[in-house]
Structures are given as C-alpha cells and as structure tokens.
Amino acid sequence: GNSVTQMEGPVTLSEEAFLTINCTYTATGYPSLFWYVQYPGEGLQLLLKATKADDKGSNKGFEATYRKETTSFHLEKGSVQVSDSAVYFCALNAGNNRKLIWGLGTSLAVNP
Amino acid sequence: DTAVSQTPKYLVTQMGNDKSIKCEQNLGHDTMYWYKQDSKKFLKIMFSYNNKELIINETVPNRFSPKSPDKAHLNLHINSLELGDSAVYFCASSLGTYRLFYEQYFGPGTRLTVT
Numbered sequence: 001g002n003s004v005t006q007m008e009g010p011v012t013l014s015e016e017a018f019l020t021i022n023c024t025y026t027a028t029g030y031p032s033l034f035w036y037v038q039y040p041g042e043g044l045q046l047l048l049k050a051t052k053a054d055d056k057g058s059n060k061g062f063e064a065t066y067r068k069e070t071t072s073f074h075l076e077k078g079s080v081q082v083s084d085s086a087v088y089f090c091a092l093n094a095g096n097n098r099k100l101i102w103g104l105g106t107s108l109a110v111n112p
Numbered sequence: 113d114t115a116v117s118q119t120p121k122y123l124v125t126q127m128g129n130d131k132s133i134k135c136e137q138n139l140g141h142d143t144m145y146w147y148k149q150d151s152k153k154f155l156k157i158m159f160s161y162n163n164k165e166l167i168i169n170e171t172v173p174n175r176f177s178p179k180s181p182d183k184a185h186l187n188l189h190i191n192s193l194e195l196g197d198s199a200v201y202f203c204a205s206s207l208g209t210y211r212l213f214y215e216q217y218f219g220p221g222t223r224l225t226v227t
Binding site: 034043045089099107 | 116145152153154155157160168202204215216217218219220221
C-alpha cells in the first residue's frame with residue numbers, strides 16, 4: 001500500500017543553519033507529493049508541492065524535488081529562521097483511495 | 113476572510129457528554145474532511161464528504177457521526193465522550209477528490225479536552 005516515511009524529530013537547529021528533513025514514499029502509479037507546515041497553535045497549511053517526477057516545489061525559501069528513482073521528496077532550506085519553528089508533514093496523494101497519506105510529522109525548533 | 117472556520121476553538125467537557133463541532137468553508141470546495149490529531153501530532157483521517165456524500169469513513173467508533181448539510185458545511189457529533197477522545201480535531205476542504213494535485217485547506221482546529 002501507499003505510505004510516507006519521515007525522519008523522526010525533534011530537530012533542533014541554530015538560526016541560519018541548513019535544514020534537511022528527509023521524506024521517502026511508497027506508492028503505486030504517479031503520486032503528487034506535498035509538504036505541509038503546522039505552526040504552533042494553528043492548522044496545517046500547504047508549504048509546497050510537486051506533481052510529477054523531477055518537479056521542484058519551492059516556497060518561503062524551502063525547496064523539495066520529486067525524485068522518482070529514489071522515491072524521495074526531501075525538504076531543504078539554506079538558512080532557517082526562528083520563525084520556521086513548526087511541525088512539518090510530508091504527504092502524498094496517489095488517487096486510488098481518495099485521501100492524502102501523511103507522514104508522522106517532524107518537529108523543528110530553531111534557536112536564536 | 114476566513115477560508116475554513118471551526119467552532120468552537122476550545123471544548124472542555126466531561127466523560128459521557130455529547131458534543132458537536134461545526135465547520136464551514138467559503139472557498140467553493142466540494143470536498144470536506146475531518147481529521148484527529150493526537151498529542152504526538154499524529155494526523156488521522158476520520159471522514160470525508162464530497163458534495164454531501166460520505167466517501168471516506170475510516171475505522172472510528174460509531175460514537176462519531178459526521179453530517180454535511182451542504183457542500184460548505186461539515187459537522188461532527190460525538191456521543192458518550194471518552195478520555196481518549198481528547199485531541200485536536202481539524203476540518204479541511206479541497207476542490208475535487210479525483211485531482212491528485214489539489215491541496216487541502218485546514219481550519220484552525222478544535223481542541224477537545226475530556227475530563
């Protein structure tokens with residue numbers, strides 16, 4: 001079946017450090033891939049997405065590339081800020097069961 | 113303009129009570145969802161409606177009953193509340209269940225505490 005595996009958190013970084021949060025997936029067909037972010041006390045919001053192999057999604061300095069050969073969609077940011085402290089969720093939509101498949105979430109804390 | 117709104121934001125109640133959570137979206141979407149998020153941030157889909165038709169009904173206790181009076185509204189009624197129902201409940205909406213690339217828009221959540 002379809003599944004998403006994210007690296008476990010929490011991840012703690014200093015401001016301006018480089019961020020990578022790993023996400024790998026298992027899916028039939030050609031899924032769309034998403035990163036959502038949940039800031040403290042809020043609902044989830046879409047951060048970026050990619051709908052086909054080799055697509056790169058980007059937003060707010062974050063990037064992720066849809067790698068079909070490694071079934072990965074790792075989230076990266078070159079220089080994190082304190083305001084990036086949040087929980088990040090990787091998700092996929094393979095369409096065959098009408099729902100998003102979610103990773104467990106990775107908590108990120110950025111210290112000044 | 114609030115896209116997906118939920119009421120109430122906080123709900124504190126005792127075991128055995130019955131409570132409802134309401135959700136409304138003004139995005140013109142045709143699909144709405146209920147999620148449960150536990151204290152470890154694990155996100156679990158509970159239900160989904162497309163044009164008022166129930167299309168996802170995950171394994172949840174039958175004490176939980178969703179209802180969608182129209183495309184813009186989705187309510188969740190919970191009977192005989194238990195301690196384990198304490199969680200944050202999120203409503204979400206999207207445009208079309210068959211479009212793989214359409215994202216979901218989430219409400220701010222309802223934090224339910226059962227004492």
